Amino acid sequence: MKDIESYEDILLLIRRFYDKLLVDDQISHFFTTLDLEKHIPNVADFWSFILIDKIGYTNNMMNAHAHLHLQKDDYNRWLKLFHETVKEHFAGSKADLAVERSSLIALTMEHKLKS
Secondary structure, X not given: OOOOOOHHHHHHHHHHHHHHHOOOOOOHXXXXXXXXXXXXXXXXXXXXXXXXXXXXXXXXXHHHHHHHOOOHHHHHHHHHHHHHHHHHHOOOHHHHHXXXXXXXXXXXXXXXXXX
């Protein structure tokens, strides 16, 4: 299995991740109103900035999620699905970094966006 190396790899990761999110009984309702044609590339841009130092992501991720009123179980489910998706498609230092950073991001969001 290869590591995450390019924007195309990250786009694949995010698309497969959203395939899971959209059918998940617990958290799919957070994603039903999104325009995925716009949202997925934006999320891929965010992770490209994090994982492969690609410039271009300029949004405020915290502000974008503040209105959702996420609970601890929501973060845990998001993390489980994200980690699962990473491990299904990639292995290596960047894949490990994606798992590590996603955990840190979820923890930070949980504390900053407490309902």
